[in-house]
Amino acid sequence: MESTRAYVTQARADGTEVLITDALLPFIPSLVAWGHDEPTIARVIDDLETAVAPCQVTVIYLRDDPEAALRRAIEREGPQWEDWYLTKLRHSPGTASVHDLPSAAAHLRHESDLTHRLLAATPWNVITVNVTNRTPAQTETTTRHQLTTHLTNHRATPPAPPQP
Numbered sequence: 001m002e003s004t005r006a007y008v009t010q011a012r013a014d015g016t017e018v019l020i021t022d023a024l025l026p027f028i029p030s031l032v033a034w035g036h037d038e039p040t041i042a043r044v045i046d047d048l049e050t051a052v053a054p055c056q057v058t059v060i061y062l063r064d065d066p067e068a069a070l071r072r073a074i075e076r077e078g079p080q081w082e083d084w085y086l087t088k089l090r091h092s093p094g095t096a097s098v099h100d101l102p103s104a105a106a107h108l109r110h111e112s113d114l115t116h117r118l119l120a121a122t123p124w125n126v127i128t129v130n131v132t133n134r135t136p137a138q139t140e141t142t143t144r145h146q147l148t149t150h151l152t153n154h155r156a157t158p159p160a161p162p163q164p
Helices: 002-013 027-033 038-052 066-077 079-090 101-120 136-156
Strands: 058-063 125-130
Touching (some): 027 038, 027 101, 038 101, 125 136
16 A cells, blocks of 8 residues: 555645546455455455545446356357366366356456445545447447546536544
């Protein structure tokens, strides 16, 4: 968390108003795979909240149907990817129950639900974009629209005064 805190502190000192990162929570799947439970992962996110405070955080969460996402990955990467992915999951403590594509999809569904629960417990703004059955161009258009709407509404509403 120290590197996150340092990054945010330096950006604020530099006068940067907007920071864009490719993934604020990329570690949730890793923590699950390593066998950590939800309360432990929630504490990590609490630490992250503290590290980025007082910045306002907006998370754009791209959500997809796990079966569709796995099929696309196999089509894109080739049939050997399926074996590699299932083997990787099988050899991690938190995902050892994965043994085929349906169980991998069930695991991804669980991971997505966990991520949504954890994000809902933060003060962050979460924009969820369902990408199932959308082309990349449609995903970009939808995401841009939802983010623009959010930012417009946020700017129109003055922040609440700090509580004593």
